[in-house]
Ligand SMILES: Nc1nc2c(ncn2[C@@H]2O[C@H](COP(=O)(O)OP(=O)(O)OP(=O)(O)O)[C@@H](O)[C@H]2O)c(=O)[nH]1
């Protein structure tokens with residue numbers, strides 16, 4: 463009898479595992495579709511990574527909800543956890559929230575966890591959010607770095623952000639310490655430091671952009687707007703038939719500017 467029950471249990475478990483696998487595969491496909499759509503948008507993509515409860519979602523919400531630094535502009539065709547953030551200077555980027563990391567993940571959850579993190583490999587920048595008020599903040603940071611290494615994304619530029627500075631015993635001391643280490647100190651809940659955060663993103667992002675010099679004819683004015691929005695324009699020169707622009711732009715946009723780069727060379731501007 464007992465053996466039979468075990469057989470029944472095993473069969474039920476096998477069915478459940480099979481169903482979970484199918485579900486996981488469909489989640490993966492779904493997210494992949496979104497990723498393709500997102501990649502066709504020439505806006506830089508960043509991912510929030512960090513230990514669970516570090517404040518990633520709070521940061522995303524504050525950035526997309528705040529009137530001063532960001533605008534809530536939900537990108538309808540994107541994954542619901544990816545939002546468009548508009549900075550004060552008009553530049554935009556896409557910010558993806560990810561599942562929180564934890565130290566010892568149950569084996570059966572590892573695959574699901576990884577599937578949700580696959581898309582961070584396509585990010586231009588990783589924002590590592592740390593709960594600096596947590597007594598084990600350093601261990602949590604190390605655990606996150608270890609997972610990032612395992613995911614093979616250690617080469618993506620990373621910005622470390624100390625969150626929950628309001629919750630620490632001595633916020634001023636923590637801020638001074640952060641400054642010394644080149645880390646941005648914020649409070650996602652009350653918005654403290656978010657302006658510096660956006661500036662730091664700008665600076666880091668520039669490293670991941672591609673330098674271009676292109677001749678944009680006046681009838682392609684929209685393209686010039688896009689360059690201003692998603693890239694960093696260093697110089698514009700107004701010519702008779704169009705604008706010569708020197709800028710740093712995300713790779714997909716650099717690719718779409720290729721014909722204009724040729725045209726620019728051919729026109730001898
Ligand atoms: N005091 C304080 N609390 C914060 C701050 N940021 C987030 N929190 C709180 O921390 C808790 C966790 O925040 P979440 O944004 O859900 O954290 P998360 O990193 O998205 O967590 P996971 O989704 O589990 O990975 C919430 O109760 C937030 O209100 C902060 O700057 N200061």
Ligand SMILES: [Mg+2]
Pocket residue numbers: 518519520559560562
């Ligand atoms: Mg979250």
